[in-house]
Amino acid sequence: MTTAQREQLAGLIARERETYEREHPRSRELHSEARGSLLGGVPMSWMAMWVGGFPLYQQRAHGSTIVDVDGNEYADFCLGDTGAMAGHSPAPTMRAIGQIEGITTMLPTEDAAWVGAELARRFGLPYWQFALTATDANRWMIRMCRHVTGRPRIAVFNWCYHGSVDESFVVLDEQGLARARAGLVGPPLDPTETTRVAEFNELGSLERALEDEDVACLLMEPALTNIGIVLPEPGYMDSVRELCTQYGTLLIIDETHTLSTGPGGCTAAWGLEPDAVTLGKSIGGGVPIGTYGVTSELAERIAAQADADYEDTGGVGGTLAGNALSLAATRATLGEVLTDSAFARMIALRERFVDGVEAVIAEHRVPWTIVSLGARCEYRFTPERPRTGAESAAADDPELEEYLHLYLMNRGVLITPFHNMALMCPATTEEQVDRHTEVFGAAVAELAA
Numbered sequence: 001m002t003t004a005q006r007e008q009l010a011g012l013i014a015r016e017r018e019t020y021e022r023e024h025p026r027s028r029e030l031h032s033e034a035r036g037s038l039l040g041g042v043p044m045s046w047m048a049m050w051v052g053g054f055p056l057y058q059q060r061a062h063g064s065t066i067v068d069v070d071g072n073e074y075a076d077f078c079l080g081d082t083g084a085m086a087g088h089s090p091a092p093t094m095r096a097i098g099q100i101e102g103i104t105t106m107l108p109t110e111d112a113a114w115v116g117a118e119l120a121r122r123f124g125l126p127y128w129q130f131a132l133t134a135t136d137a138n139r140w141m142i143r144m145c146r147h148v149t150g151r152p153r154i155a156v157f158n159w160c161y162h163g164s165v166d167e168s169f170v171v172l173d174e175q176g177l178a179r180a181r182a183g184l185v186g187p188p189l190d191p192t193e194t195t196r197v198a199e200f201n202e203l204g205s206l207e208r209a210l211e212d213e214d215v216a217c218l219l220m221e222p223a224l225t226n227i228g229i230v231l232p233e234p235g236y237m238d239s240v241r242e243l244c245t246q247y248g249t250l251l252i253i254d255e256t257h258t259l260s261t262g263p264g265g266c267t268a269a270w271g272l273e274p275d276a277v278t279l280g281k282s283i284g285g286g287v288p289i290g291t292y293g294v295t296s297e298l299a300e301r302i303a304a305q306a307d308a309d310y311e312d313t314g315g316v317g318g319t320l321a322g323n324a325l326s327l328a329a330t331r332a333t334l335g336e337v338l339t340d341s342a343f344a345r346m347i348a349l350r351e352r353f354v355d356g357v358e359a360v361i362a363e364h365r366v367p368w369t370i371v372s373l374g375a376r377c378e379y380r381f382t383p384e385r386p387r388t389g390a391e392s393a394a395a396d397d398p399e400l401e402e403y404l405h406l407y408l409m410n411r412g413v414l415i416t417p418f419h420n421m422a423l424m425c426p427a428t429t430e431e432q433v434d435r436h437t438e439v440f441g442a443a444v445a446e447l448a449a
Contacts, residue, residue: 016406020052026069027057050417051405061088063427075432077422078414085282087427092336093285096328103325111327118334122264123277127299130322131290134256134280135163140316141292145217145250148301155196155209155218159389161226170195199388201233210247217250222266225257228380228392229371255279261374262343285333289326346375346424356437364448375424407443
């Protein structure tokens with residue numbers, strides 16, 4: 001953008017900030033009050049990332065709609081950053097929650113085995129256990145992989161996303177050297193001591209990370225999702241599997257976000273063959289849960305470790321994990337909400353969403369693109385789809401993001417605050433998709449004027 005265009009953008013942002021503050025007085029008031037008791041004025045730090053100077057305060061949410069405390073209604077394409085991919089308060093999940101008598105007992109329930117069998121059907125891995133978050137599932141799988149292989153290191157991809165796992169916050173600098181990601185808070189040690197980093201879609205980079213044969217596991221999303229969406233090139237995932245097998249590295253596929261691809265995520269849709277799968281968020285219909293599944297071969301290796309105290313001091317498990325509430329909610333969500341037919345409809349709506357965005361981009365000749373992954377899509381400020389994490393990171397434009405987020409929010413549309421992701425849920429309507437197209441088009445038209 002030229003200097004004049006940047007000045008114009010600054011003026012538009014200032015106008016939208018004023019509108020936001022004027023239209024959300026109760027949210028502003030509640031946030032001011034919360035500063036007296038909540039660190040940063042929010043109950044969870046990520047909530048401070050919403051644009052506008054203060055977050056919207058929720059009054060109610062149902063289906064694909066949120067209403068804030070000032071009475072403003074929103075078409076919600078953020079969906080709790082995937083946590084509400086089943087929609088807000090889906091009726092089958094709410095019924096299941098209401099029937100629970102006893103949430104945490106440290107005893108298994110019938111629902112747990114049903115969910116395990118359903119996950120095995122969807123993902124093709126036979127054995128599952130549960131956590132409260134995908135972050136925990138990733139941590140526990142890393143521990144188990146280290147133990148069964150006797151290897152000290154893990155590998156991840158540049159600009160990956162695996163929740164708050166300390167060891168995954170490593171990126172490559174301009175010289176291609178690993179370094180801790182800027183802003184990482186209080187790691188127990190420099191994560192470059194535990195983690196090797198490869199560039200997504202670069203097989204040579206991955207082979208260099210694995211060739212010393214000291215990497216226990218490669219933890220990866222089959223498509224990057226937290227730095228825009230970066231899709232694997234044809235044949236890339238097959239080559240990843242081959243390299244992991246060649247160097248004795250276990251392959252963990254994190255499907256937390258990529259479940260948007262379909263009922264069995266990318267693992268089923270693309271015929272992947274991981275040693276383990278982790279996921280969470282959306283499968284509980286909004287109730288906290290994480291899970292990990294393993295192959296028969298890996299399950300046997302885990303069971304053979306007589307010196308591993310998985311029941312107590314091994315650092316795997318938690319008092320609340322596998323609780324009755326989480327499993328009842330997940331059984332209802334998988335069985336009645338996030339079904340094959342629901343995904344088909346969600347993907348069709350995403351196609352409609354993308355068609356609208358591409359038409360706006362073409363009409364106004366802005367050098368942007370949009371990338372899709374099942375029911376999920378995201379626009380990036382670059383004319384070509386990014387091929388690597390580094391390319392996608394370079395396409396960030398915080399000012400443009402602030403403008404678009406504010407413009408959309410002020411006109412009743414929410415997308416994910418951390419980037420430009422839109423997700424469809426079973427309750428999303430064509431009217432909501434078209435509302436986004438209309439508002440997005442108006443935002444770009446003002447910018448391009």
